[in-house]
Amino acid sequence: MKRTVPLLLLGLALTACGAASPGATGGRPPLPTGVEVRHPAAPSGTYLNLVTKAGESVYQKAVSTGATRTEVDPAAWQGRANLAQAVEGWIPAGATDVKVSAPGTGALFLRWLMWQDKDSDGQRDEGETLDLMTHDRVVYAEKAVTVDFRTATPDMVQHWQFAQGWGRAEHYVYLPLNSTTYRRSLETQGLGRYELHVPTPITSQ
Template sequence: MAGSLKGSIGDAQARFLGWSVWQDANTNGVRKGGETLELMTHDRVAYATQPFTAIFRTITPDMQQTWQLAVGWSRTEPYVYLPRGSKTYVRSLESAELQRYTLHVDTPMTSQ
């Protein structure tokens, strides 16, 4: 994982884990520059000591944010958009059920 963020709101504490995928091109077991691969998700994994909602605004980038986290470990989905005629982005980050994604349907052996 690339790293983590942590913070607190009132009595609630939260930690976010960010994903990182890399290819050990030189087979030395250590990630070096140029070995990190592009990700297909902006989802995060979060841990919250209790459920909470946080609403705040950041200056750079100019963004109104709303975070809603469930207690314990959860996958969080981000949604970011720029309303028409506005300079302020709107971002939400919400706990979501765990899901499994398949990039394509399995190809039957008979079609090969």
């Protein structure tokens, strides 16, 4: 019995050290979310905002000076599905040939913007939003839904296809040969990568 006591104590000591090590190092670093926003090199005091159509911010993250990509956390805005409205409400006014696979399906579109806090007051003021945009959208759909419609200005046929839940809606547009009518799609994609660039019209890829 006397010989087993030191071994038992040694085992307990090793167990205690093993249990204490995560706390001593602060735990493991957070895993990558797999969702990022790419952008031109950020000036100092820059933030990313994810905003509604009305400009209300639902997510904000500081951007490191000089950074050209910023990882964002989708879990931080997924509680805002309560802002969804019937998908028909997102169709541009005056659209024709409207077809909705599941009428009344709740949907929400959010867009990214970048701004510089020039007066260091912590608020996004007029004139602080940088001249950058993306045609892709963060999208939420209550259930899988497809939407088709046509607009006169610009002369364009659009097709939206969204999976249930949250995702990235990727913009793709082209002008068929010998045609004046653009074809645009906005479809849920698995790759969570957004890219902010100088403003371009909706007819531009």
